[in-house]
Amino acid sequence: MILIVDDKKENILPLRKILEMHDLRVDSAESGEEALLKILKTDYSLIIMDVQMPGMDGFEVVETLSGSKRTKEIPVIFLSAISKEKKYITKGYESGAVDYITKPVDPDLLILKVKTFLKLYEQKQELRNLSDLLAREVEIRKSAQMELTIANESLEEKVAERTSELVAKNDELEMRNHELQQYAWVVSHDLKEPLRKIETFIKIIRDRYMHDDPKALDYMQRTIGSAGRMTNLINDLLDYSRLSATAMTEDLDLEDVISEVLADLEYLVEQKEAVIHVGEMPKMNGIQGQLRQLFQNLLGNALKFSKSDVSPVIHVNCERIATKEFNGQPSKDGNFYRITVTDNGIGFEEIYLDKIFVIFQSLHDRQSYDGTGIGLAIAKKIVERHNGLITARSTPNEGASFIIILPV
Template sequence: MILIVDDKKENILPLKKILEVHGLESDAAESGEEALLKILKREYSLIIMDVQMPGMDGFEVVETLAGSSRTKDLPVIFLSAINKEKKYITKGYESGGVDYITKPVDPDLLILKVKTFLKLYQQNKELKDMRDLLSKEIEIRKETQQELMLANENLEFKVAERTSELTQKNEELELRNHELQQFAWVVSHDLKEPLRKIETFVKLLRDRYLTDDPKGIDYANRTVGSAARMTNLINDLLDYSRLSSTVVTEDVYLDDTVNEVLSDLEHQISTKKGVVNVGELPKIDGIPGQLRQLFQNLIGNALKFSKDGTAPVINVSCETVADKDFDAKPHPQGKYCRILIEDNGIGFDEMYLDRIFVIFQSLHDRQSYEGTGIGLAIAKKIVERHNGLITAKSKPGEGAKFLIILPT
């Protein structure tokens, strides 16, 4: 939109007509004061300003516009029938005008200059908008960078603080573990000693003074059995507490480990007429005593929970897998081994899977199947100490499969 400022309507109308012929919209003001009011309310792209007007003349209006950041870049073409002298033309430029045309107006020259200044104004406006956008983007990026720096500093502080807390907690935990192990050793010694005496003296009473008293012998045997179960429980608790201590690892040949376990369980296997089939097992980096206990607990459980009237059959096999995952595919160069211990025993319902590895949890009647409920908890802790995984699959009456993933 172009604003024409002239105190005479007869001068405004021809100018509007010239602009209209060339498709240019225009507005008009008949005084400098009216022009300023219109400029405050509306945005114009160019002003054609008459110099000689009553009240504020054209120079004063342009000087006022130049004092505002909103209108200082607005192009102005001065138009006047007088002031052809050089000093007046110079004043027009100094006041803020971009060009000066004298009357009578040459329409072609006017349109040429109007279009030129409109194009320049539009380009300047686009540049200004782009500059403002870039400035805003720079400010946003600066603010974001400052926020990120503050967040990073805050994060580093929190990480350092949390690391310090964890280090302190870890030291406290190690101290508590050490104290707990010492406590377990002392308590176990203090408990096992009286139990040994109870068992010894009850056996003496039974063998020396109750030979002719069947009921007394039965009571004595029950007492001895209870003392033996308590001793087993204390031993299992000791084994469980020892798993928290730091032990140096070494190469362990699992073939030899399982053979040692089978040798220890030879009497149980023979009594139950069981069969244990062992496939090829790998060499891994581990703790020999703990791995031996792992297999002893799992194979011992398979023998213990066999079906009445059915000889237990236990299969121990292994394959190398690529990933630490129960469902990982076999891979000859895999970094993990998946060990399967499968039996044909009484099995269990998998809905209780999360309970079988918890200390003191037992799914079966302890009157029928002796045990402390710690064996599988110890097995799980051993596997975890070796950076491995353990789970089981089973159905009641269909045996159980224990799966172990260990790094090779």
């Protein structure tokens, strides 16, 4: 709001009309004393002040305003038809006014100056508010910093204590890890030695006695191949059990991996009269032995937990998706693969979903379905090792579907 201060109403009226025509809010006072009283009660953005008035003149009013922290920033324009000499103009500026205009005044020029000073006043108020906010923020941060310093001193003591405990625990873990590696080496040796003997004797039987029987030779070759894959599997599982960083990834074709798994499961597939449909599989980067173990476990379970009176039908499919979510939308340029292994077996209750991925947990009678309960736990760890996700969907007696998300 703008305050016009003039002791003559005939001067106030035309000036008010000019300002109001430009949608500016206007108030008026007819003396310096009245002006000061109004300024105490109302916040004004600009004051247009006459110089010569009875009682307090314009210079005295502006000097009074300049002495108050609340009012010293209000811009004041002197408007006078009488006091046009240089000494009056100089005194006006010295008293604290932002401009001194003599009459007659050009209305357009007056409006231009009024709007300019109003804009400057608003910007100055915004800067002051911002400065106050920053000052408060500085105080808050200083207080927080002080509290943080005190907390850090206490925390450093606790960290030192905890670090000492962790160092002792780490030394103990390193010793046990060394013992575990030695144990793993012994287990590896004890598992590999029988396999080497099996492979050696099979080769002897093949070379000495099976020359004239092509079918027997084929069975021998399959047995030797399975023994070789078992040896590799032992090595891969040992690497995995040690969480070894040296287990190297490689570019591989998932279709080849699944073909190897199906070759190992060929006897069980024929025995169960199973039908396995494998869709188009991607080429990707991974740890081949672990991915082979993953599909060995999933396909083996699909065959194992089949219905006694229904031939197993298993579907293995893959599609590319946009996000790392089980319900992610298909996308040709997505960064993840969603692989599903679906069967028509006995299924399970989904309330036990978390339980099936826990080591040594089994939902079914082990006398009816052999197994150690470790297969799906290993599958979950392998998927996580490849920065993926795994879950399952199932309904009892209607089969199960295992869903795997792997990065491209």
